[in-house]
Amino acid sequence: MLDEFLAADIVVIGAPMYNFSVPSQLKAWIDRIAVAGKTFRYTAEGPQGLAGGKKVVVVSSRGGFYGPGMPAATLDHQESYLRAVFAFFGITDLTFVRAEGVALGAEVRDKALDAARGQVTRLAA
Numbered sequence: 001m002l003d004e005f006l007a008a009d010i011v012v013i014g015a016p017m018y019n020f021s022v023p024s025q026l027k028a029w030i031d032r033i034a035v036a037g038k039t040f041r042y043t044a045e046g047p048q049g050l051a052g053g054k055k056v057v058v059v060s061s062r063g064g065f066y067g068p069g070m071p072a073a074t075l076d077h078q079e080s081y082l083r084a085v086f087a088f089f090g091i092t093d094l095t096f097v098r099a100e101g102v103a104l105g106a107e108v109r110d111k112a113l114d115a116a117r118g119q120v121t122r123l124a125a
């Protein structure tokens, strides 16, 4: 998994929000690729990312809404965690594709999925 990650130019990650953060399966994958001397190292000046130059696309669904200004915004430990861990690896080119509110009924869900599909189409172009 580490070799596959290091060899990739673009990494696409499926990340539903589970309990305000990432699923344990995604956390387990991150724990496998967080290897000192491969994706980061500690120097006298502090930590240094070794896996820069990649583009990461996070495709994320959530039952509710956690965007800026929403009452639950402070409970979003998913995007902040992913940005932090990839920055630690030296990767700051992250794009989030979102479908939010998928648990709030068919109408909200369909609208969210349509918006996310549109975002994917624009990104692919």
Ligand SMILES: Cc1cc2nc3c(=O)[nH]c(=O)nc-3n(C[C@H](O)[C@H](O)[C@H](O)COP(=O)(O)O)c2cc1C
Binding pocket: 016, 017, 018, 019, 020, 021, 061, 062, 063, 064, 065, 102, 103
């Ligand atoms: C175990 C579990 C925990 C969840 N926790 C949250 C949560 O904290 N906030 C939220 O908005 N949605 C939450 N959801 C809803 C999911 O984010 C949403 O349904 C997502 O689309 C599930 O994707 P999946 O079917 O690929 O697992 C949770 C769903 C599951 C199964």
